[in-house]
Amino acid sequence: MKDRLYQVDTVPEDFDFNERVVEVFDDMLDRSIPCYKNVIRETGRLLAAHLNPGDLVCDLGCATGTALFYFARELEDQRLRFVGLDSSPAMLAKARLKAEFYAKDYAVSFQKADITKINM
Numbered sequence: 001m002k003d004r005l006y007q008v009d010t011v012p013e014d015f016d017f018n019e020r021v022v023e024v025f026d027d028m029l030d031r032s033i034p035c036y037k038n039v040i041r042e043t044g045r046l047l048a049a050h051l052n053p054g055d056l057v058c059d060l061g062c063a064t065g066t067a068l069f070y071f072a073r074e075l076e077d078q079r080l081r082f083v084g085l086d087s088s089p090a091m092l093a094k095a096r097l098k099a100e101f102y103a104k105d106y107a108v109s110f111q112k113a114d115i116t117k118i119n120m
Contacts (some may be wrong), residue, residue, distance in 0.1 A: 013048065026066055040067050044074045051080060059084045060115040065095030072106035082106065085113040 029036050047057060055078075059068050062084025072082055086092050095110045 011027045015041055026064060029063075029066075036076070040070050043067070044071050047080075048075055048078070051075075051078060053079045054081070056081045056083065059078060059083075060118075062086050062095060062110065063088075063091050065110065068095075068108050069098065069102055069106070072108050080107070082108040084108070085115055085118065086110070087112065087114050 011100055026117055033039070051057070057080055059065075059066070059069060059082070062068060063086060065084050068082045068084050072080070084092075086095070089112060092110050099108055099110070
């Protein structure tokens with residue numbers, strides 16, 4: 001879905017990762033981070049070069065899980081495990097919904113966590 005949330009002169013509320021933002025978040029990333037898709041692709045190449053089969057990949061601040069789903073597809077032969085951590089219930093709900101539709105065969109899970117307070 002295209003992001004048109006803030007195409008106004010004033011913003012009526014503080015920015016929050018709520019359901020409205022979650023629905024357009026992937027589009028926000030594509031438009032606001034230069035070369036975002038290239039960064040994800042090159043990160044996948046780094047993971048492929050440095051991880052061993054069965055390793056765990058954690059995405060701190062995973063948002064809707066887009067990067068993890070890309071890595072799971074591209075690195076399928078390495079049988080990696082993927083965990084996405086995020087503090088936003090709305091982001092995690094969207095990530096889990098996407099997992100139901102797009103990542104049934106991959107070892108991808110999501111957990112609510114404040115990444116400033118986790119102990120790994």
